[in-house]
Amino acid sequence: MTSGQPEYETDADLEWCYDAVHGVSRTFAITIDRLEEPMARHICLGYLLCRIADTIEDAGHIPPETQTELLVTYDRVLDPDTDLSVSTFMDDVSPWIPENCDDDWDVVAETPRVLRTFESLNEEPREIMREPVRELVDGMAMFTDRYADEGGLRLQTVDELEEYCWYAAGTVGTLITGLVARGASEDRAQEMRNNARSFALLLQLVNIAKDVENDYHEENNVYLPAEWLEEEDVPVEAVTDEENHGAVTNVIQRVTNRAETYVDDAHRYLEAVPERHGNRLSAWAIPYLLAVGTMRELRERPEDVVQEGDVKVSRAEVYALIQQFEDGISESRLDDLRQAIAEEPLHR
Numbered sequence: 001m002t003s004g005q006p007e008y009e010t011d012a013d014l015e016w017c018y019d020a021v022h023g024v025s026r027t028f029a030i031t032i033d034r035l036e037e038p039m040a041r042h043i044c045l046g047y048l049l050c051r052i053a054d055t056i057e058d059a060g061h062i063p064p065e066t067q068t069e070l071l072v073t074y075d076r077v078l079d080p081d082t083d084l085s086v087s088t089f090m091d092d093v094s095p096w097i098p099e100n101c102d103d104d105w106d107v108v109a110e111t112p113r114v115l116r117t118f119e120s121l122n123e124e125p126r127e128i129m130r131e132p133v134r135e136l137v138d139g140m141a142m143f144t145d146r147y148a149d150e151g152g153l154r155l156q157t158v159d160e161l162e163e164y165c166w167y168a169a170g171t172v173g174t175l176i177t178g179l180v181a182r183g184a185s186e187d188r189a190q191e192m193r194n195n196a197r198s199f200a201l202l203l204q205l206v207n208i209a210k211d212v213e214n215d216y217h218e219e220n221n222v223y224l225p226a227e228w229l230e231e232e233d234v235p236v237e238a239v240t241d242e243e244n245h246g247a248v249t250n251v252i253q254r255v256t257n258r259a260e261t262y263v264d265d266a267h268r269y270l271e272a273v274p275e276r277h278g279n280r281l282s283a284w285a286i287p288y289l290l291a292v293g294t295m296r297e298l299r300e301r302p303e304d305v306v307q308e309g310d311v312k313v314s315r316a317e318v319y320a321l322i323q324q325f326e327d328g329i330s331e332s333r334l335d336d337l338r339q340a341i342a343e344e345p346l347h348r
């Protein structure tokens with residue numbers, strides 16, 4: 001403990017942070033439940049710091065220039081070389097917190113609590129996390145600024161889509177790898193660093209493929225590359241129109257195919273993951289396998305992304321997958337599970 005906080009207060013804050021993650025991310029709730037201490041609290045706090053920026057970036061009701069300003073201020077609060085206090089950020093963001101606060105905005109409203117809990121962690125994990133979080137925040141500020149005139153993100157090319165995925169998820173991969181690789185052999189650490197970007201791009205591209213409807217209607221963002229939409233004669237602003245469902249489905253398939261190219265690297269990452277500092281292989285294997293399962297669903301019913309607004313692995317399958325890890329997991333079992341879940345739902 002480095003902050004001089006009374007421990008009972010930090011414990012209550014940490015409990016709050018664990019509850020908050022369960023409210024905002026299905027993926028990270030599962031991951032954090034699998035981890036032991038101290039990795040669980042490190043990943044929890046690292047994730048919440050990122051989520052605050054993500055909520056601002058996704059806020060359709062905030063003008064882009066204000067989003068950029070808020071993200072820049074948040075970055076300065078995280079910068080150890082400036083003494084900008086979190087209260088400045090709260091003064092700026094408070095008018096934008098919706099009255100009927102959802103779980104995401106609850107976390108933003110509690111930024112001071114998240115930050116003081118983060119500051120209560122040991123210095124080593126904190127310093128591993130700080131720069132990747134700031135890179136994510138800066139990247140989001142860059143994207144809201146780039147598309148300020150459009151009112152929301154309108155990614156143009158597949159390269160730009162992958163650039164965006166780097167900031168939104170690749171940075172999180174760097175954060176995780178920094179924490180998890182401590183004390184590992186140089187070979188293992190290098191193997192993880194080589195494959196971390198692929199792991200993150202796999203997860204982020206699958207999320208983008210399945211969330212097209214919600215991203216446009218709730219957040220005013222179109223991540224499907226305009227160049228791919230154009231090849232299908234779909235105007236970007238008509239991405240969810242009924243007449244374009246078939247054509248947009250083709251673009252969703254293309255994004256899914258792109259995600260598929262990262263699966264082998266992600267698998268290599270998992271084969272190198274050590275179980276130190278409270279880390280557990282299953283914490284990362286489960287989101288990986290859920291991404292493979294979601295790709296299966298996206299291939300089988302891509303039209304549901306635009307017709308139903310969502311394609312995801314069922315709760316029963318998520319449960320069945322978690323059950324597979326009750327007694328730990330071997331590498332060969334990971335291979336088998338990947339093949340199985342790519343073909344059909346696990347619980348059948």
Ligand SMILES: CC(C)=CCC/C(C)=C/CC/C(C)=C/COP(=O)(O)OP(=O)(O)O
Pocket residue numbers: 024025026027028168169170172173174176177195196197199200203204207269284
């Ligand atoms: C090297 C390595 C381990 C890389 C992985 C990095 C990582 C986990 C990035 C986050 C990707 C992601 C799309 C999370 C889920 O979305 P969400 O948090 O919005 O929640 P949801 O599950 O509710 O959609």
